[in-house]
Amino acid sequence: MPLVQITSPHAHTSQSTSSVMMLVAIATLPGIAALTIGFGWGTLTNIVLSIIFALALEAGAVRLRKQPIGFYLRDNSALVTAILLGIALPPYASWWIILTGMFFAIIIAKHLYGGLGYNPFNPAMVGYVVLLISFPVEMTRWAAPLELVSELGTSGVSKPTLIESFGIALRLIELPTIDGFTMATPLDLLRQNDALMISDLKQTYPQFGAQGGLVWEWANLGFLIGGLFLLYRKIYTWHGPVSMLVTLSLLAAIFYDGGSSNSGGSPMLHLFSGATMLGAWFILTDPVSSAVSNKGRIIFGSGIGALIFIIRQWGNYPDSVAFAVLLMNFAAPLIDHYTQPKTYGHS
Amino acid sequence: MRKVWDIHGGIHPPENKTQSLEHAIEFAGIPAQLILPVSQHIGAAASPVVQVGDTVLKGQCIAEAVGAVSVPIHAPSSGTVTAIEDRPIAHPSGLDDLCIVIDTDGKDIWHQPPSTRDFTQLDKATLVELIRNHGIAGMGGAGFPTSIKLNMREPSNIKTLILNGTECEPYITSDHVLMREQSRKLAQGIAILAKLVQPEEILLGVEDNKIDVVAGLQDALKQHDFSALTGKPTSAEVITFPTKYPSGGEKQLIEILTGKQVPTGSLPASLGIACQNLGTAVAISDAVINDRPLISRITTVTGQAVAQPRNFEVLLGTPVEYLLARSGYNASSSNRLVMGGPMMGFTLLDITMPVVKTTNCILAPTEAELPSPPPAQACIRCGLCAEACPASLLPQQLFWFAQGKELEKLEQHNIADCIECGACSYVCPSNIPLVQYYRASKAEIRQRDADMQQAEHAKVRFDARQERLDRLEAEKIAARQARQAKAAANKAAQAGQDPKAAAVAAALARVGAKKSALEAAQNASAPEQIPAATLATDIDDPVQRALAKRAKQEQAGAANPAAVLQRAVESAEARLEKARLKLTNAETVQDSNVDAFKLAVDKCQSKLNQARAALDAHDAT
Numbered sequence: 001m002p003l004v005q006i007t008s009p010h011a012h013t014s015q016s017t018s019s020v021m022m023l024v025a026i027a028t029l030p031g032i033a034a035l036t037i038g039f040g041w042g043t044l045t046n047i048v049l050s051i052i053f054a055l056a057l058e059a060g061a062v063r064l065r066k067q068p069i070g071f072y073l074r075d076n077s078a079l080v081t082a083i084l085l086g087i088a089l090p091p092y093a094s095w096w097i098i099l100t101g102m103f104f105a106i107i108i109a110k111h112l113y114g115g116l117g118y119n120p121f122n123p124a125m126v127g128y129v130v131l132l133i134s135f136p137v138e139m140t141r142w143a144a145p146l147e148l149v150s151e152l153g154t155s156g157v158s159k160p161t162l163i164e165s166f167g168i169a170l171r172l173i174e175l176p177t178i179d180g181f182t183m184a185t186p187l188d189l190l191r192q193n194d195a196l197m198i199s200d201l202k203q204t205y206p207q208f209g210a211q212g213g214l215v216w217e218w219a220n221l222g223f224l225i226g227g228l229f230l231l232y233r234k235i236y237t238w239h240g241p242v243s244m245l246v247t248l249s250l251l252a253a254i255f256y257d258g259g260s261s262n263s264g265g266s267p268m269l270h271l272f273s274g275a276t277m278l279g280a281w282f283i284l285t286d287p288v289s290s291a292v293s294n295k296g297r298i299i300f301g302s303g304i305g306a307l308i309f310i311i312r313q314w315g316n317y318p319d320s321v322a323f324a325v326l327l328m329n330f331a332a333p334l335i336d337h338y339t340q341p342k343t344y345g346h347s
Numbered sequence: 348m349r350k351v352w353d354i355h356g357g358i359h360p361p362e363n364k365t366q367s368l369e370h371a372i373e374f375a376g377i378p379a380q381l382i383l384p385v386s387q388h389i390g391a392a393a394s395p396v397v398q399v400g401d402t403v404l405k406g407q408c409i410a411e412a413v414g415a416v417s418v419p420i421h422a423p424s425s426g427t428v429t430a431i432e433d434r435p436i437a438h439p440s441g442l443d444d445l446c447i448v449i450d451t452d453g454k455d456i457w458h459q460p461p462s463t464r465d466f467t468q469l470d471k472a473t474l475v476e477l478i479r480n481h482g483i484a485g486m487g488g489a490g491f492p493t494s495i496k497l498n499m500r501e502p503s504n505i506k507t508l509i510l511n512g513t514e515c516e517p518y519i520t521s522d523h524v525l526m527r528e529q530s531r532k533l534a535q536g537i538a539i540l541a542k543l544v545q546p547e548e549i550l551l552g553v554e555d556n557k558i559d560v561v562a563g564l565q566d567a568l569k570q571h572d573f574s575a576l577t578g579k580p581t582s583a584e585v586i587t588f589p590t591k592y593p594s595g596g597e598k599q600l601i602e603i604l605t606g607k608q609v610p611t612g613s614l615p616a617s618l619g620i621a622c623q624n625l626g627t628a629v630a631i632s633d634a635v636i637n638d639r640p641l642i643s644r645i646t647t648v649t650g651q652a653v654a655q656p657r658n659f660e661v662l663l664g665t666p667v668e669y670l671l672a673r674s675g676y677n678a679s680s681s682n683r684l685v686m687g688g689p690m691m692g693f694t695l696l697d698i699t700m701p702v703v704k705t706t707n708c709i710l711a712p713t714e715a716e717l718p719s720p721p722p723a724q725a726c727i728r729c730g731l732c733a734e735a736c737p738a739s740l741l742p743q744q745l746f747w748f749a750q751g752k753e754l755e756k757l758e759q760h761n762i763a764d765c766i767e768c769g770a771c772s773y774v775c776p777s778n779i780p781l782v783q784y785y786r787a788s789k790a791e792i793r794q795r796d797a798d799m800q801q802a803e804h805a806k807v808r809f810d811a812r813q814e815r816l817d818r819l820e821a822e823k824i825a826a827r828q829a830r831q832a833k834a835a836a837n838k839a840a841q842a843g844q845d846p847k848a849a850a851v852a853a854a855l856a857r858v859g860a861k862k863s864a865l866e867a868a869q870n871a872s873a874p875e876q877i878p879a880a881t882l883a884t885d886i887d888d889p890v891q892r893a894l895a896k897r898a899k900q901e902q903a904g905a906a907n908p909a910a911v912l913q914r915a916v917e918s919a920e921a922r923l924e925k926a927r928l929k930l931t932n933a934e935t936v937q938d939s940n941v942d943a944f945k946l947a948v949d950k951c952q953s954k955l956n957q958a959r960a961a962l963d964a965h966d967a968t
Contacts, residue, residue, distance in 0.1 A: 004683050017777045
């Protein structure tokens with residue numbers, strides 16, 4: 001009989017960090033499906049290459065740190081980082097873009113800070129921002145919705161197959177340069193617009209779709225569903241995501257300006273376009289780099305919501321989830337300091 | 348329906364209570380040997396009053412309480428004391444402690460046959476005395492002497508008496524079966540408690556997974572007129588609330604039943620609340636009404652590694668081994684042995700350990716049931732622990748600070764308010780033994796505080812010593828200079844025939860001596876300024892100094908033996924006086940070393956006699 005010293009508690013839930021990470025990965029599937037159906041295989045190639053690079057880099061880093069590789073790879077954290085960056089990158093991103101991004105995400109943003117749990121910044125967003133600043137041309141060339149590609153009647157490999165897509169990602173096949181293969185996103189158009197009413201914009205540019213842009217609205221809906229699933233599974237609390245979405249909607253409503261040429265876009269456009277839902281349910285909910293208390297997460301989420309709108313409306317970039325999240329990552333320790341919950345028996 | 352409040356956090360681990368509830372409480376029997384640790388409670392350990400070889404009877408006091416915060420221990424059965432020695436005891440540390448070992452004779456003869464007594468006729472002091480003398484300490488967790496908790500200032504400021512029938516830990520059902528089968532006794536115990544603390548309301552809190560006992564408890568409570576006992580309108584209610592761990596924590600239960608939080612660092616009494624364990628209430632009833640000391644308790648033996656999980660009425664001191672054998676324990680399938688529940692219990696390193704007053708459960712799980720902890724992964728600060736924490740702490744932050752040994756940050760985040768319930772570790776997806784980190788950190792904080800206090804104390808002592816040495820030095824220098832001045836004056840007086848000149852010289856010398864004494868005193872206040880030469884002329888070693896002094900005395904003694912003998916008598920008298928003073932002091936504070944002091948007085952007396960005899964003999968010659 002083993003008379004062993006084990007400290008209490010002896011009971012334990014079956015949930016593990018690996019399974020939490022896996023659930024997060026699974027919850028991205030509806031959004032990924034929407035992006036793939038709408039924009040083609042490009043997002044999928046991004047994700048596959050990201051995962052390969054991420055796991056390789058993670059294994060290398062863990063090996064350099066003389067830690068057990070299998071044990072750390074099994075925590076699935078690199079997998080989630082890879083999927084999130086893969087989704088954020090423009091479809092058909094080149095392999096070296098992905099590798100550079102993953103290097104900054106895994107090596108610089110995570111392992112140089114001490115590995116999982118010690119990174120003050122969201123690794124995927126660090127990778128994304130480094131790429132956006134370093135390679136603006138590649139990073140702002142977003143694929144056109146497939147239905148518009150056919151409408152414009154382009155020739156050549158305008159709708160690459162899965163195999164061709166991998167060829168493109170590895171740059172074995174040239175990225176189609178033909179007009180219409182890539183196209184300005186609704187948020188790009190909104191930022192550039194200074195003459196047209198919102199209703200005119202929508203008529204002029206078919207990619208505006210019904211609410212948040214063709215494909216974009218479906219992708220955002222997909223990420224919303226994934227997020228609600230995680231919320232239901234109690235992977236995180238509502239505080240961060242909901243406060244971000246509410247703040248963003250409120251600001252959008254205030255500056256909507258009745259849809260004039262000065263309009264910042266409707267709340268629905270802001271909610272269902274760009275990386276809003278991905279950011280709300282998958283990025284700012286990264287517990288490592290966010291504020292810890294529920295009150296803190298409300299402030300954290302609201303700050304991100306406000307920054308997203310401010311940068312979209314008055315900044316230099318059409319979308320801004322990554323910047324907003326990183327800026328609030330900076331603020332998280334400060335927020336934590338001022339939002340320590342009231343302990344039992346303290347007044 | 349009375350309003351109940353919710354507590355922050357909490358978890359719902361699998362209850363696993365039904366296994367041990369199938370059978371009625373069963374007497375475990377008299378084991379061949381009973382091992383009774385003298386410290387089964389918080390406070391001073393009891394002091395054995397029996398010796399090896401003594402025959403003891405059931406219920407006989409075998410160790411008496413020492414000081415106020417202590418309780419006596421009684422023999423759970425008749426037999427012979429075969430050892431009083433250190434044995435492994437039920438404590439998380441796994442350390443040994445003094446135990447009285449009784450080899451039972453199986454006859455189970457009472458020291459004093461149980462009688463019945465009408466408690467309503469007894470006054471408060473008598474009741475408290477009975478509770479103390481019958482060895483009753485809290486049977487829930489810590490084992491705090493119950494008499495201390497009840498012996499409060501008059502008039503009682505307790506408005507609410509809470510009986511804790513929560514039993515929120517999985518597996519444990521000892522309180523459940525107690526409520527189920529001993530509700531009458533329980534109600535009697537509550538009545539005695541009511542008479543003692545005179546509350547306005549009595550609340551018996553029960554989790555709603557024990558709904559089957561509520562009707563019986565209500566009936567039992569109806570048998571007593573609490574208002575008559577307290578002398579004021581007093582209500583008694585059974586209150587059920589949703590099952591959640593750790594609702595049974597004293598602070599948590601108080602919040603659930605009253606909506607109030609016990610201020611940090613205070614006792615529930617500060618809110619006018621007293622909390623008692625059910626087993627304790629039954630033990631009080633036994634003690635006061637039947638004159639039966641605390642010699643047994645109900646203990647759950649459960650887990651998949653035992654064939655028949657059940658509740659036993661166990662004699663205190665019964666080895667765990669014996670209970671396991673009675674339950675069909677399968678050692679090969681068990682992966683650990685836990686005393687207490689799966690959330691807060693501690694593992695046993697020795698199965699000869701005895702059941703004590705606080706042992707509510709012996710849990711023998713299989714590996715499948717309570718798997719060994721997997722290696723801890725990184726903390727991802729997911730916050731599940733903060734959601735689960737009943738004290739509204741931020742366990743993830745505490746973990747972070749504990750790793751960095753940032754003791755001040757830990758205090759800032761109120762680590763002292765952690766009740767070590769284990770909810771955070773239970774939910775942690777990374778399997779981090781959080782509670783263990785907090786225990787270690789709390790110990791580090793205690794150690795740091797103790798060190799700081801010690802350093803402070805040492806500094807005060809050092810300063811005092813330094814001051815004393817400086818003073819002595821200054822006095823010595825002053826005396827020497829005065830001597831020198833006097834000698835110079837004498838010399839001058841002898842040398843000069845002129846008495847006037849001699850007087851002037853003497854006056855000058857006096858002034859000079861005063862001046863140098865003053866200087867020496869100033870020098871002494873700045874010790875580093877003392878000339879090295881002055882120090883070097885003295886003998887540093889105290890032993891050498893004493894030897895020199897003695898040699899001097901002996902020389903003097905040779906010249907005048909009578910004076911030496913006289914001095915010896917005087918010093919012996921002084922010593923005797925001192926020893927007597929110490930003895931009286933020791934007797935008034937009931938010091939355990941009284942005997943030693945008595946011996947010292949006797950010795951001094953005999954030495955004095957010797958000295959006097961020697962002096963008389965010398966005088967006679």
